[in-house]
Amino acid sequence: MSKKPHADTRLALYVERRVLELKPKKSQLQIASEAGFPNPNMVTMIKNGTSKLALDRVPSMARALECDPAYLMRLSLEQAVGDTAAQAIAEIYGTPITVNEVGWLAEIRDASSNTDPRLTSRSRAALRTVFGR
Amino acid sequence: MDRVEDLTANERAWLSFLREVSKDADPSPTLRHVQLLRRICALR
Numbered sequence: 001m002s003k004k005p006h007a008d009t010r011l012a013l014y015v016e017r018r019v020l021e022l023k024p025k026k027s028q029l030q031i032a033s034e035a036g037f038p039n040p041n042m043v044t045m046i047k048n049g050t051s052k053l054a055l056d057r058v059p060s061m062a063r064a065l066e067c068d069p070a071y072l073m074r075l076s077l078e079q080a081v082g083d084t085a086a087q088a089i090a091e092i093y094g095t096p097i098t099v100n101e102v103g104w105l106a107e108i109r110d111a112s113s114n115t116d117p118r119l120t121s122r123s124r125a126a127l128r129t130v131f132g133r
Numbered sequence: 134m135d136r137v138e139d140l141t142a143n144e145r146a147w148l149s150f151l152r153e154v155s156k157d158a159d160p161s162p163t164l165r166h167v168q169l170l171r172r173i174c175a176l177r
Contacts, residue, residue, distance in 0.1 A: 095138070096136055098159050101135075101151070104151055104166075105140070105147070105148065107166070108144070112174040117143060117173075117174060118143050122173070124150060124154075127150065130166060131155055133154050
């Protein structure tokens with residue numbers, strides 16, 4: 001069995017990115033400590049996929065990484081149980097929306113004067129351009 | 134906490150497309166994005 005079973009999962013890649021973004025502000029050891037990991041190497045292990053992020057650590061890890069807990073939970077759930085099972089859980093318990101997504105929805109409502117606009121092919125094309133896809 | 138299930142069908146479509154186009158990177162709406170949304174909505 002692979003020694004890094006969780007390598008390249010979206011969660012591992014995201015944690016790696018946040019650690020890098022927070023580097024000028026706090027060290028990886030600080031992040032591990034803030035997240036409440038007794039093992040200071042835990043963040044490294046999550047980053048390189050040796051270990052997965054336990055679901056009960058998501059709230060403290062989100063605070064330590066200064067990221068959205070709903071987003072981190074989505075990635076952690078996907079890592080813990082896989083895509084299909086994560087979708088089934090979301091179907092039953094609901095899918096939380098991140099703070100950024102709430103921001104997008106507020107802007108859409110504001111820009112459309114609350115007319116609940118349809119997502120047209122023109123809107124899709126414009127957004128694809130902005131995101132370079 | 135807000136949930137996808139509380140949104141209108143159109144809002145769900147926007148959100149779903151945003152996740153797809155951003156590769157689910159949870160981007161924040163920047164000034165450029167807001168200006169684009171206003172242009173899109175003004176064209177209706």
